Amino acid sequence: MDFDRIQEKLNILADAAKYDVSCASSGSDRKNVGKGLGNASRMGICHSYAEDGRCISLLKILLTNYCIYDCAYCVTRKSNDVKRAAFKIQEVVDLTINFYRRNFIEGLFLSSGIFKSPDYTMQRLIAVAKKLREEENFSGYIHLKSIPGASDELMYEAGLYADRLSVNIEVPTVSGLKLLAPDKKHDDFIQPMRKVKEELIRYNSERKVIKSTPKYAPAGQSTQMIVGATNETDKDVMYSATYYYRTFKMKRVYYSGYVPVTHDNRLPSLGTQVPMLRENRLYQTDWLLRFYGFAVNEILNDTHPNLDMEIDPKLSWALRNLHHFPMDVNTADKRSLLRVPGLGTLSVSKILSARKFRRLNWEHLKKIGVSLNRAQYFITCDSRHWIRKDLSANKIRGLILQNSQGKFRQNPNQLALFN
Amino acid sequence: METAKILVYDGSFNGFLTAVFVAFEEKLDVVDIQANGREQSGLFSDTEIIFTNLPKAKRVWNGVKNRSNNAITNVYFAFLSESEGIELMLYRYIQKLMGAKRGKHSDFSDETMLRIQQLSRSVGREKHRMEAFVRFQLTKDKVYFANIEPDFNVLPLISKHFRNRYADQEWLIYDVKRKYGIHYNLNQVELVSLQLDEVLHNSTRRSDALTNEEHDYQLLWNDYFKSTNIASRINKKLHRQHVPKRYWKYLSEKKEAI
Numbered sequence A: 001m002d003f004d005r006i007q008e009k010l011n012i013l014a015d016a017a018k019y020d021v022s023c024a025s026s027g028s029d030r031k032n033v034g035k036g037l038g039n040a041s042r043m044g045i046c047h048s049y050a051e052d053g054r055c056i057s058l059l060k061i062l063l064t065n066y067c068i069y070d071c072a073y074c075v076t077r078k079s080n081d082v083k084r085a086a087f088k089i090q091e092v093v094d095l096t097i098n099f100y101r102r103n104f105i106e107g108l109f110l111s112s113g114i115f116k117s118p119d120y121t122m123q124r125l126i127a128v129a130k131k132l133r134e135e136e137n138f139s140g141y142i143h144l145k146s147i148p149g150a151s152d153e154l155m156y157e158a159g160l161y162a163d164r165l166s167v168n169i170e171v172p173t174v175s176g177l178k179l180l181a182p183d184k185k186h187d188d189f190i191q192p193m194r195k196v197k198e199e200l201i202r203y204n205s206e207r208k209v210i211k212s213t214p215k216y217a218p219a220g221q222s223t224q225m226i227v228g229a230t231n232e233t234d235k236d237v238m239y240s241a242t243y244y245y246r247t248f249k250m251k252r253v254y255y256s257g258y259v260p261v262t263h264d265n266r267l268p269s270l271g272t273q274v275p276m277l278r279e280n281r282l283y284q285t286d287w288l289l290r291f292y293g294f295a296v297n298e299i300l301n302d303t304h305p306n307l308d309m310e311i312d313p314k315l316s317w318a319l320r321n322l323h324h325f326p327m328d329v330n331t332a333d334k335r336s337l338l339r340v341p342g343l344g345t346l347s348v349s350k351i352l353s354a355r356k357f358r359r360l361n362w363e364h365l366k367k368i369g370v371s372l373n374r375a376q377y378f379i380t381c382d383s384r385h386w387i388r389k390d391l392s393a394n395k396i397r398g399l400i401l402q403n404s405q406g407k408f409r410q411n412p413n414q415l416a417l418f419n
Numbered sequence B: 001m002e003t004a005k006i007l008v009y010d011g012s013f014n015g016f017l018t019a020v021f022v023a024f025e026e027k028l029d030v031v032d033i034q035a036n037g038r039e040q041s042g043l044f045s046d047t048e049i050i051f052t053n054l055p056k057a058k059r060v061w062n063g064v065k066n067r068s069n070n071a072i073t074n075v076y077f078a079f080l081s082e083s084e085g086i087e088l089m090l091y092r093y094i095q096k097l098m099g100a101k102r103g104k105h106s107d108f109s110d111e112t113m114l115r116i117q118q119l120s121r122s123v124g125r126e127k128h129r130m131e132a133f134v135r136f137q138l139t140k141d142k143v144y145f146a147n148i149e150p151d152f153n154v155l156p157l158i159s160k161h162f163r164n165r166y167a168d169q170e171w172l173i174y175d176v177k178r179k180y181g182i183h184y185n186l187n188q189v190e191l192v193s194l195q196l197d198e199v200l201h202n203s204t205r206r207s208d209a210l211t212n213e214e215h216d217y218q219l220l221w222n223d224y225f226k227s228t229n230i231a232s233r234i235n236k237k238l239h240r241q242h243v244p245k246r247y248w249k250y251l252s253e254k255k256e257a258i
Helices: A004-017 A090-103 A117-136 A152-161 A174-180 A186-209 A234-247 A276-291 A313-322 A345-354 A362-368 A395-404 B013-027 B054-067 B069-080 B087-099 B110-131 B153-166 B214-229 B234-243 B244-248 B252-256
Strands: A058-062 A107-111 A141-145 A164-166 A221-226 A254-259 B004-009 B028-033 B045-049 B144-148 B172-174 B180-186 B190-191
Touching: A004 A058, A004 A090, A058 A090, A090 A107, A090 A117, A090 B214, A090 B252, A107 A117, A117 A141, A117 A152, A117 B190, A141 A152, A152 A164, A174 A362, A174 B244, A186 A234, A234 A254, A234 A276, A234 B190, A254 A276, A254 B054, A276 A313, A276 A395, A313 A395, A345 A362, A345 B180, A362 B110, B004 B013, B013 B028, B013 B069, B013 B087, B013 B252, B054 B069, B054 B087, B069 B087, B069 B110, B087 B110, B110 B153, B110 B244, B144 B244, B153 B172, B153 B180, B153 B190
Parallel strands: A058 A107, A107 A141, A141 A164, A164 A221, A221 A254, B004 B028, B004 B045, B144 B172
Antiparallel strands: B172 B180, B180 B190
């Protein structure tokens, strides 16, 4: 192996791929075949974490950063003056296998700039996956990017080798897409998603009849949206996320706070802070929709188009709907308990099993791990200490903010000593 | 009145289960269960030595398992935590489990039940971490070798994961703290103990035991680790939370940080 050349390519192409936030390696249960290499872990494994705190579970690289498109938000766009490089298929295979054997990674995440045509690019991506599966007998995780505009036949083939497929929608609104990525059409993104969804449904129904039906993208598909690049509201973002979850059976929608990479008057300027808090709140909302039984219009609607940055979306919903509270943790049903601020899915399931044995009081709840600093205003339990009747929403909000710390919060009341 | 007993077993899990069996069968008033070599005799109690007996251990295992699969997992995982006084706490756990209706293991308002569940989860977390943080290094005799120093005794728990995953390569994972390892010889996994003259840390010095190719791949991995980081989002606190410092010395990507 020509070590120096590979090293240079890896640096360029890993650097260009890092803005893709998806690094999930979960959801696939591919088994090791005939004493080969690798098996997927259903819950996924993060083998390391970068210094920005993000999980590293896959070797995330571009096949090449040559690109015929000129999307404003993208670091590898045609007009940007950066070093270009391209991997050979065998080089990617070797890197993946050797990293995997040392337990560095769960598998490969392969994306690419678009060279020549979408179909040509997609073919190369598939060739890597095919080689890994068929020649190396590799059963680790493979995440392939669907190239916008790739044909249906290729998307079908990709799913046979990959565990997950994804197309990044990037800009949540159609108007934003026109502004920032004039060469790309909205339909180019939708087409591969639709094809993958159809195949997933077909394969699943076939599996019900014939158990040995081969796998087709067992970890499903995902997409990503950039937030903070155009002036979209949180409502825009979450409504389109809901649309993708519903229409294309997405496993995940990722939200990526825009990291300014270039000078462009259509975009926030270089050095603008990455909207990390906003990203965090969007993920919280996403979880509320997927695991806590909330509907998107309960959290975001025309009167509340944006999320409250100071408090989390569940608390903010609860403060607007105080008539549902207080709830008795010893009698309320699961659906209602999930809506109490400070109770997560784990606490709720613990409460449900523990209360079969005795009525729970504050002490029990604290030991179980309920975060009482928020929950105490919304629940009653087996105790007469429930003094917080008739507090207004604003009052509760103030009390919670006062008695808690937030990682993004700065203390405005603290005056500097020597200014 | 019957005198209180301290049971001393050989330190193995089966030994512990035998002790539980004996305590139940003879209706002993157990004040402590201690591993051989770590025992301390009490002033007002007798000491009884327990000899490991597989059929007896098996009966306790099955008894707990019939109550609930979660419960037996909790017992085994919590036992591997090696935390002080764990044996007595597990004995009380099993007592409560057998003396109540089904589902007792999920009585999280009971201190013992909650504590064992939490310990078992910590061990589960450590198991998961080890599946992530083992870093194999290819030695000149073609063995993928890794040192670990886990907080809990998780080697017995991770062996299946690695056997399934790396079925076509010879590997060895060695617990430096507990001085034993597991070795896969392309057919099965065996327990081994080694005389290590040098513990392979992730030092920047090139070790003679490793191939050149090995050093190249470690370098590539280090480069990858750096270039995949987004500098404008740096969050070292979160980083340390996910990868606590005590694991760094065996992680090749943290070479320079040490």
